[in-house]
Amino acid sequence: MLSERLLSKTIGLGATRLMRSKLTADTSVPAPKPGHEYLLYVHVPFCDVLCPYCSFTRFPFQEETARRYFKALRRELEMIRDLGYKPTSAYIGGGTPTILMDELVRTVDYVRELFPTVEEISSETNPPHLDRELLAGLAGKVQRLSVGVQSFDNALLKRMDRFNKYGSAEEIVERIQNVHDMFETFNVDMIFNFPGQTVGMIERDIDIFKTTGANQLTYYPLMASPGSEKLMQTCFHGQVDYRLEKELYHAIFDKMTASAAQGGAGFYATDIYTFAADPGAMIDEYVVDYGEYVAAGCGGYSFLGDEIYTNDSSLAGYIRRVEEGTMSVASKIDMGRANGKRYRMGRELFGLRLDNRAWARDFGRPVQRDLPVEYGYLKANGAFATDNADELTLTRAGRYLVLVMMRQIFIGMNTERDRQRTLLPPEERKMFTDSAERQVAAARAADASEGYYTY
Numbered sequence: 235m236l237s238e239r240l241l242s243k244t245i246g247l248g249a250t251r252l253m254r255s256k257l258t259a260d261t262s263v264p265a266p267k268p269g270h271e272y273l274l275y276v277h278v279p280f281c282d283v284l285c286p287y288c289s290f291t292r293f294p295f296q297e298e299t300a301r302r303y304f305k306a307l308r309r310e311l312e313m314i315r316d317l318g319y320k321p322t323s324a325y326i327g328g329g330t331p332t333i334l335m336d337e338l339v340r341t342v343d344y345v346r347e348l349f350p351t352v353e354e355i356s357s358e359t360n361p362p363h364l365d366r367e368l369l370a371g372l373a374g375k376v377q378r379l380s381v382g383v384q385s386f387d388n389a390l391l392k393r394m395d396r397f398n399k400y401g402s403a404e405e406i407v408e409r410i411q412n413v414h415d416m417f418e419t420f421n422v423d424m425i426f427n428f429p430g431q432t433v434g435m436i437e438r439d440i441d442i443f444k445t446t447g448a449n450q451l452t453y454y455p456l457m458a459s460p461g462s463e464k465l466m467q468t469c470f471h472g473q474v475d476y477r478l479e480k481e482l483y484h485a486i487f488d489k490m491t492a493s494a495a496q497g498g499a500g501f502y503a504t505d506i507y508t509f510a511a512d513p514g515a516m517i518d519e520y521v522v523d524y525g526e527y528v529a530a531g532c533g534g535y536s537f538l539g540d541e542i543y544t545n546d547s548s549l550a551g552y553i554r555r556v557e558e559g560t561m562s563v564a565s566k567i568d569m570g571r572a573n574g575k576r577y578r579m580g581r582e583l584f585g586l587r588l589d590n591r592a593w594a595r596d597f598g599r600p601v602q603r604d605l606p607v608e609y610g611y612l613k614a615n616g617a618f619a620t621d622n623a624d625e626l627t628l629t630r631a632g633r634y635l636v637l638v639m640m641r642q643i644f645i646g647m648n649t650e651r652d653r654q655r656t657l658l659p660p661e662e663r664k665m666f667t668d669s670a671e672r673q674v675a676a677a678r679a680a681d682a683s684e685g686y687y688t689y
């Protein structure tokens with residue numbers, strides 16, 4: 235326990251510092267490097283309602299702006315093509331990419347036209363868009379659809395202001411049952427460790443998930459930036475408490491991987507917190523499969539070598555830059571060689587296996603000697619199931635330690651996004667104060683309707 239808290243604190247402080255970007259005169263990402271494989275990330279930053287826990291770059295939906303945005307997005311994709319990128323896979327994330335289906339379909343078609351090397355496309359969505367007619371335009375073009383559910387507990391959905399806009403747990407289950415067969419991989423995104431969540435509630439959520447027919451589940455640990463933590467406290471009447479996370483995580487892992495005869499889902503773990511019916515399925519965390527990716531869209535992050543290029547996170551700023559004829563890069567993070575290696579170690583272990591032969595090929599010596607402090611810490615805490623010149627794989631204790639490491643890195647990124655948000659023009663900042671007021675009002679209405687902790 236102490237080792238996890240120490241790890242949390244050390245990496246948390248380091249990640250917050252590391253992820254702080256600096257303004258740059260570069261307006262574009264650099265050209266691709268020969269022999270490197272890239273993923274294309276495309277960001278669509280609009281949502282019908284904003285959720286209190288979320289720090290991603292997203293704005294309340296407004297059709298006219300969104301149409302202008304999609305046009306700029308396609309223009310930025312052309313610029314990425316012109317630089318010579320030949321991505322083999324594309325991930326369209328949000329926000330809610332399906333918010334304007336005609337624009338999304340046009341963008342998907344354009345991605346295929348600009349990048350014939352793209353073999354598979356993944357897109358995110360929200361429950362109201364799970365409709366056969368609406369999704370018909372994506373069938374056969376998008377191989378993996380991922381829907382955000384977070385929880386099948388109606389009281390929790392009300393508290394995070396998703397119940398009214400995105401539907402009750404019963405409605406969501408029915409919607410997934412009706413459409414999951416339209417995509418090779420149908421993923422459900424859930425979150426654990428909301429204040430007040432218990433092992434019993436999580437197990438019930440998994441039992442409900444099993445009835446949906448979806449063949450993949452990503453169960454994120456709650457990753458709250460200091461800004462969203464305050465809002466969560468108000469909406470959930472409870473502190474975000476990472477001490478409960480380990481028990482919840484192990485309960486999820488046990489139930490997702492246990493056989494159906496034992497009451498489990500019978501799925502395989504494909505990374506630290508993604509589970510699939512088929513172990514070869516596309517996984518949710520594109521960071522695992524692809525070390526490097528290039529991003530189009532407002533607030534997008536391009537991970538290229540040891541550098542991270544961040545796109546303008548202001549909607550107006552983003553559109554203006556692209557309409558003026560440049561890519562939208564506004565700031566940059568230089569991780570440096572040592573942190574770049576630490577990130578790679580975390581990323582590979584996140585995918586449950588570090589390829590030590592590839593490590594020695596790239597850095598001249600195996601990871602045990604190349605990152606002795608990081609390796610030694612994990613080793614001393616019983617993290618490795620296999621530890622040799624070929625690979626490192628994880629024990630149960632190791633999986634949780636890697637979750638803690640990655641959670642802190644993602645919180646560092648969320649904290650940076652919060653900071654960027656404070657620098658937005660006043661009219662954009664106001665959208666967030668208005669949304670926060672709405673979120674608190676929804677939580678208050680949930681208090682009145684059911685009291686708290688009545689699960």
Ligand SMILES: C[S@@+](CC[C@H](N)C(=O)[O-])C[C@H]1O[C@@H](n2cnc3c(N)ncnc32)[C@H](O)[C@@H]1O
Nearest residue numbers: 287288290328329358382423424454455456457
């Ligand atoms: C950024 S959203 C985009 C797709 C869609 N709008 C949705 O709500 O699912 C993708 C997923 O990220 C996860 N997520 C967002 N904020 C999170 C946080 N603070 N901690 C953990 N997971 C989070 C949620 O599970 C969410 O479904």
Ligand code: SF4
Nearest residue numbers: 281284285288328329
């Ligand atoms: S979780 Fe999804 S719907 Fe909620 S604010 Fe974030 S991106 Fe939007």
